[in-house]
Amino acid sequence: MAYKFIDNYREKGARKLLVKLLEKRGIEDKSVLRAIGKVPRHFFFDETFWIKAYQDIAFPIGDGQTISQPYTVAYQTELLHIKKGDKVLEIGTGSGYQTCILMELGAEVYTIERQRNLYERVIQVLPHMGYWPSFFYGDGSKGIEEHAPYDKIIVTAGAPMVPEVMLKQLKIGGILVIPVGDEKQQKMVTILRVGEDDFDRIELDTFRFVPLVGDEAW
Ligand code: SAM
Incomplete structure (x- = not known):
């Protein structure tokens, strides 16, 4: 893959339109929208596919993996309520696009692939x-x-269940955002650690992620 790090007016314009689209789709957090408007997503694409970079779609990045759809990145990021200086663990670095969005919000990011x-x-x-x-x-x-411990944990691949070990690595008051389901579709789950052994769990919309593969996953 040949990367080119040039941000022309055409790509800048396409990025602004993407931000407007995400706003229309329900993303409300201005700081998340600002971050999406700032990070050049086409830098993660071969130049041949730059035309695809600001469409609201996931896209292959090799090894059977994908750069997540911008809406999904914005949705998960919004759920994390990132504050400047938050220590964030990202599981599934992939292209690194989500990592950049978290860093634009001022997070200190630990990312694993x-x-x-x-x-x-x-x-x-x-x-x-x-x-x-x-x-x-x-x-x-x-x-x-x-x-560990982390203020926030984000998982960018679909898990069969919430790994117990991740919950233990959250600070009290920390948030885990993780898609949970079968191979075909997953519900976005957020878990707030309210006490040592006390967790609030909310299930949200349905998504389709590549599988989280590992000892505590598929
Ligand atoms: N947010 C990323 C992006 O925008 O590029 C999404 C990457 S993709 C949807 C999910 C990634 O999770 C893949 O790169 C995959 O290899 C990785 N992954 C799957 N299981 C993993 C595991 N157990 N540990 C670390 N990474 C994992």
Whole structure:
């Protein structure tokens, strides 16, 4: 894949239209919309497919994986209620686009990917764009114990259930956003840790994610 890091007026214009579309689809958080308006999503596409970068669609990034649909990225991010300085664990780095959105909101991001090729690519691309999260390679279905606890955890692949171990890595008051279901479709689940052993769980809309694969997943 040949990446080109040029942000022309045409791409900037397309990005503004994407923000308007997401607003129409119900994304209300202005800071999330601002972040979507700022991060050049076409930087994650081969130049041949730049035309696709600002359509509200998921797109293949190799190794059977996808860059998430912008609406899904905005939806999950909104649910996290990111505050500047929040320590966020992202499970499923993929292209790194979601990582950039979290960092635009001021989060300190720990991100983990299990596909070697994607990991190797993202550790080049993001620093080149000026984003320096903490990158990890491996099975994120167990979270990352050594850096816990986190203010927020976001899972960007579909899980069969909520891994217990992730709940333990949340701070009290912390939020986990995770799609849970079967291979075909998942409900977006948010879990707020209200006490040591006390969790509030809400099930929201239906999505379709690639599977979360690992010891605590598929
Ligand atoms: N937000 C990402 C983006 O916009 O590019 C979405 C990436 S894709 C929908 C989900 C990613 O989760 C894939 O790259 C996949 O390899 C990764 N993944 C699946 N299971 C994983 C696991 N156990 N640990 C870490 N990453 C995992």
